[in-house]
Amino acid sequence: MSARAGKVVCDLTVSLDGYAAGPGQSEERPFGDDGGDGSGATLHAWMFEDADENRAEIDLLGSARAFVMGRNMFGPVRGPWDRPWNGWWGDEPPFHAPVFVLTHHAREPQPMAGGTTFHFVTDGIGAALERARAAAGDGDVAVAGGATTVNQYLAAGLIEELRLHVVPLTLGAGPRLFDGVPPLELAQVASRPARRVTHLTYEVLG
Amino acid sequence: MSARAGKVVCDLTVSLDGYAAGPGQSEERPFGDDGGDGSGATLHAWMFEDADENRAEIDLLGSARAFVMGRNMFGPVRGPWDRPWNGWWGDEPPFHAPVFVLTHHAREPQPMAGGTTFHFVTDGIGAALERARAAAGDGDVAVAGGATTVNQYLAAGLIEELRLHVVPLTLGAGPRLFDGVPPLELAQVASRPARRVTHLTYEVLG
Ligand SMILES: NC(=O)c1ccc[n+]([C@@H]2O[C@H](COP(=O)([O-])OP(=O)(O)OC[C@H]3O[C@@H](n4cnc5c(N)ncnc54)[C@H](OP(=O)(O)O)[C@@H]3O)[C@@H](O)[C@H]2O)c1
Numbered sequence: 001m002s003a004r005a006g007k008v009v010c011d012l013t014v015s016l017d018g019y020a021a022g023p024g025q026s027e028e029r030p031f032g033d034d035g036g037d038g039s040g041a042t043l044h045a046w047m048f049e050d051a052d053e054n055r056a057e058i059d060l061l062g063s064a065r066a067f068v069m070g071r072n073m074f075g076p077v078r079g080p081w082d083r084p085w086n087g088w089w090g091d092e093p094p095f096h097a098p099v100f101v102l103t104h105h106a107r108e109p110q111p112m113a114g115g116t117t118f119h120f121v122t123d124g125i126g127a128a129l130e131r132a133r134a135a136a137g138d139g140d141v142a143v144a145g146g147a148t149t150v151n152q153y154l155a156a157g158l159i160e161e162l163r164l165h166v167v168p169l170t171l172g173a174g175p176r177l178f179d180g181v182p183p184l185e186l187a188q189v190a191s192r193p194a195r196r197v198t199h200l201t202y203e204v205l206g
Numbered sequence: 207m208s209a210r211a212g213k214v215v216c217d218l219t220v221s222l223d224g225y226a227a228g229p230g231q232s233e234e235r236p237f238g239d240d241g242g243d244g245s246g247a248t249l250h251a252w253m254f255e256d257a258d259e260n261r262a263e264i265d266l267l268g269s270a271r272a273f274v275m276g277r278n279m280f281g282p283v284r285g286p287w288d289r290p291w292n293g294w295w296g297d298e299p300p301f302h303a304p305v306f307v308l309t310h311h312a313r314e315p316q317p318m319a320g321g322t323t324f325h326f327v328t329d330g331i332g333a334a335l336e337r338a339r340a341a342a343g344d345g346d347v348a349v350a351g352g353a354t355t356v357n358q359y360l361a362a363g364l365i366e367e368l369r370l371h372v373v374p375l376t377l378g379a380g381p382r383l384f385d386g387v388p389p390l391e392l393a394q395v396a397s398r399p400a401r402r403v404t405h406l407t408y409e410v411l412g
């Protein structure tokens with residue numbers, strides 16, 4: 001029996017049509033063709049422009065004790081790690097915890113300031129989650145994105161709580177939440193409207 | 207200048223992944239493979255099981271003065287009208303107003319009890335909306351579904367208010383809202399959580 005009390009959670013900001021980013025990501029446009037300048041500002045206005053109103057959700061985002069993410073959320077480098085890249089977030093990333101980056105391209109762990117270390121995991125979603133769980137202790141593990149990664153965890157039944165921040169725009173293309181994921185039964189555990197976003201929290205029942 | 211004050215609205219119940227029905231509709235399963243018995247009861251539990259709690263939204267649904275719908279929402283008959291079919295709703299359908307059914311197969315109007323007449327429109331979404339507007343006078347026109355029909359009106363910029371009832375399940379396949387619709391800018395005008403649904407209302411800005 002495990003003493004773990006933490007959950008596997010997933011927070012994702014999605015357009016009303018379910019996209020977590022637009023297509024065509026590049027170093028200059030981390031969110032691709034996102035209806036704005038590619039910075040994700042359109043999707044994340046609720047965080048950056050309306051932070052006070054959404055304080056509870058923003059605080060929850062950062063409360064996980066380990067993170068799993070896909071290689072494209074980490075950066076625009078594709079294929080071999082042939083140039084320096086330590087994430088979009090500067091020297092002190094906002095995770096303050098171990099981050100397990102899924103990739104097919106092995107790389108040494110990359111420690112950063114403020115407690116974040118990027119670990120690169122080449123043996124799949126199960127292995128990444130196991131390592132994140134071990135690192136999180138009794139805290140939560142967050143599957144942080146993008147949609148390609150989240151969809152794999154949803155399909156495997158490994159996400160317990162899904163927190164969607166639904167924003168008033170559609171993108172029409174890009175990595176889409178639930179794409180290819182078999183039907184799920186959910187329980188709506190919370191739903192909170194704010195001015196330019198609705199925060200939906202679901203327990204994933206199976 | 208027109209004296210019309212009504213709006214073109216669209217109410218749709220969607221799974222969290224955006225489907226308005228499952229795949230494989232038949233006479234026995236009007237909503238196809240909807241995660242339940244095909245009756246739409248899973249998607250529409252908020253209407254049928256939690257009617258008191260959702261009274262305001264249910265009342266609004268019926269308040270339009272003319273309706274436009276796709277031929278599959280009207281029934282399971284495909285191709286020529288080679289057998290009697292007057293809708294899923296019995297002798298007195300809940301519309302109490304003219305209903306314009308989009309189809310490629312011409313048919314005479316079908317009057318029903320209680321004020322509903324089904325008109326079959328073979329000359330496209332613009333023509334159907336014009337006829338519905340004329341019939342609605344200063345009342346609202348509702349584009350009632352399914353997703354295939356709604357998507358055409360969204361793509362053409364003809365829906366002014368979109369009211370989504372988002373329910374806690376995913377379907378993974380079927381006619382999907384926003385499928386093939388170019389990016390839209392929306393304004394969230396209301397968002398109301400109920401126990402097993404969240405009601406989201408958007409103004410479509412363009
Ligand atoms: N809206 C939000 O809240 C949110 C959150 C996070 C990210 N985003 C955005 O989403 C976009 C990235 O999402 P995405 O869906 O394109 O990609 P992603 O999930 O971040 O990364 C996908 C990549 O990760 C690696 N990967 C994933 N699963 C793997 C596995 N099982 N084994 C080995 N490697 C695996 C593969 O890279 P390799 O094969 O190249 O190694 C794969 O191409 C970015 O634009 C980002 O800004 C948005």
Ligand SMILES: NC(=O)c1ccc[n+]([C@@H]2O[C@H](COP(=O)([O-])OP(=O)(O)OC[C@H]3O[C@@H](n4cnc5c(N)ncnc54)[C@H](OP(=O)(O)O)[C@@H]3O)[C@@H](O)[C@H]2O)c1
Binds near residue numbers: 275310351356
């Ligand atoms: N969740 C909800 O709130 C909700 C609401 C409504 C319906 N539904 C469900 O959605 C499903 C039906 O939706 P759907 O997306 O499959 O189909 P639909 O939009 O109801 O109907 C599509 C059909 O309508 C005709 N049509 C559509 N546009 C046309 C055009 N521009 N010109 C001529 N004909 C046109 C075509 O039929 P022909 O070519 O055969 O004539 C087409 O195959 C049903 O299962 C229904 O129960 C759910």
